[in-house]
Amino acid sequence: MCVFIFSACECSELGSSDPVCNPVSGQCPCRSGVVTRTCSRCDANYYGFHTGQGCVECNCNASGSADLQCDRNGVCPCKNSTTGAKCDMCRENFFNFTSEGCQYVLMMKMHSIAPHFFMFDILRQRSANYAVVKKIN
Helix, strand or coil: CCCCCCCCCCCCCCCECCCCCCCCCCCCCECCCEECCCCCEECCCEECHHHCCCCEECCCCCCCECCCCCCCCCCCCECCCEECCCCCEECCCEEEEECCEEEECCEEEECCCCCEEEEEEEEEECCEEEEEEEEEC
16 A cells, blocks of 8 residues: 655745646746745855745855845845945045945045145046045135
């Protein structure tokens, strides 16, 4: 006598493209970027499970992001010196985007007969960066 035991697939309605799973492995057919046997979450560094349309790669900038995993809306956690949804730009008062993030723009008060504030202004020419002292009124 043969006995067959059937268990429910339990495929996620949001993450699975079909409620019918593989009869041998029990693996549900997952939408793009979705993982686990039941298609219950986004793969690492993907977001958007809640949309029911599959998950999209975060594409966080590896140099500007504190972590490559973004939030549920695709916004990446930036290092202190970077900004933007993908952390691919320098914050205000920062410059020279590198693998370490951005460098702080040095501001200094010059003490003389008439004290003025100066700051380094960055000009980008081809692949080199140049610092120029500029008076701030």
